[in-house]
Amino acid sequence: MEKNCSIPSRVIPPSELIINTDGTVFHLHLRPQEIADTIILVGDPARVEMIAKYFDAVECRASNREFNSVTGRYKGKRMTILSTGIGIGNIDIAMTEMDALANIDFATRIVKEQLRQLTILRLGTSGALQPDIEVGDIVFARTSLGFDGLLSYYAGRDEVCDMNLEQAFCEHMQWNAAIPRPYFVDAGNELWEHFKDVAIEGITIAAPGFYAPQGRWVRLKPADEAMNQKIESFCYCGRRITNYEMEGSAIAGLAALMGHRAATMCTIIAQRIAKNANTDYKPFVERMIQMALDKLAVL
Ligand code: URA
Numbered sequence: 095m096e097k098n099c100s101i102p103s104r105v106i107p108p109s110e111l112i113i114n115t116d117g118t119v120f121h122l123h124l125r126p127q128e129i130a131d132t133i134i135l136v137g138d139p140a141r142v143e144m145i146a147k148y149f150d151a152v153e154c155r156a157s158n159r160e161f162n163s164v165t166g167r168y169k170g171k172r173m174t175i176l177s178t179g180i181g182i183g184n185i186d187i188a189m190t191e192m193d194a195l196a197n198i199d200f201a202t203r204i205v206k207e208q209l210r211q212l213t214i215l216r217l218g219t220s221g222a223l224q225p226d227i228e229v230g231d232i233v234f235a236r237t238s239l240g241f242d243g244l245l246s247y248y249a250g251r252d253e254v255c256d257m258n259l260e261q262a263f264c265e266h267m268q269w270n271a272a273i274p275r276p277y278f279v280d281a282g283n284e285l286w287e288h289f290k291d292v293a294i295e296g297i298t299i300a301a302p303g304f305y306a307p308q309g310r311w312v313r314l315k316p317a318d319e320a321m322n323q324k325i326e327s328f329c330y331c332g333r334r335i336t337n338y339e340m341e342g343s344a345i346a347g348l349a350a351l352m353g354h355r356a357a358t359m360c361t362i363i364a365q366r367i368a369k370n371a372n373t374d375y376k377p378f379v380e381r382m383i384q385m386a387l388d389k390l391a392v393l
Pocket residue numbers: 219220221222304308338339340363364
């Protein structure tokens with residue numbers, strides 16, 4: 095199942111996987127039995143309770159820094175909602191610690207023989223890069239495109255990436271070698287099949303910043319002013335790049351390496367081509383949450 099877990103029976107040292115004295119994992123402050131197989135990730139810590147209010151029953155809550163979580167049941171299905179804060183660094187932490195909770199024996203510090211597969215869905219907000227995608231639309235990242243470079247720190251990166259698409263994109267963009275090489279990873283296909291009737295198909299960029307890494311110019315000019323125009327015009331086998339957010343590539347990439355199924359789905363709150371944004375987007379996010387809960391309950 096997993097593509098990068100090759101060393102059998104390795105005892106993971108306390109400095110590599112830090113377990114707190116109360117038996118919780120270092121950042122998430124959760125114990126192995128406190129994480130469900132179905133996980134909703136959100137950026138905003140306040141959004142955890144916004145989702146948990148729909149639960150029939152709450153089993154446990156945890157909170158540390160930006161990592162708030164609630165495990166409970168929605169329409170009988172056990173789920174964990176976890177906030178990650180903004181950015182790829184936090185996704186490296188959240189994905190590794192969720193996988194450790196599921197698949198490492200905390201007593202022996204050895205990977206379990208029977209691995210658990212998690213289903214991970216990120217619900218986020220995003221800026222659209224195509225003129226027909228409007229504020230309020232929901233885009234499902236059938237493929238995530240990482241501008242962040244995180245996956246290249248892990249062995250097996252190329253095995254889970256679409257290398258032909260990567261090559262075509264780098265040539266089209268005349269990719270600047272000083273920036274980490276972009277990578278493309280597909281969402282779990284069962285998730286795409288399950289959500290494709292309610293969302294626009296996307297290739298979603300995860301950028302390592304909100305401003306110049308997404309082509310925004312406030313006071314500092316981006317290195318490549320034409321970046322978003324070039325992205326908008328890129329087409330590969332009839333597919334186009336649709337939107338920007340800041341976490342999905344590492345979720346898709348690490349899930350693929352670990353053997354979990356994962357995807358990112360976003361509500362559009364900014365239209366980058368029309369150059370407008372809607373700060374009153376909460377009702378759109380609420381609608382996406384209700385739809386996602388109902389769909390995950392029957393997955
Ligand atoms: N989140 C992003 O990362 N970019 C946007 O434009 C909007 C939300």
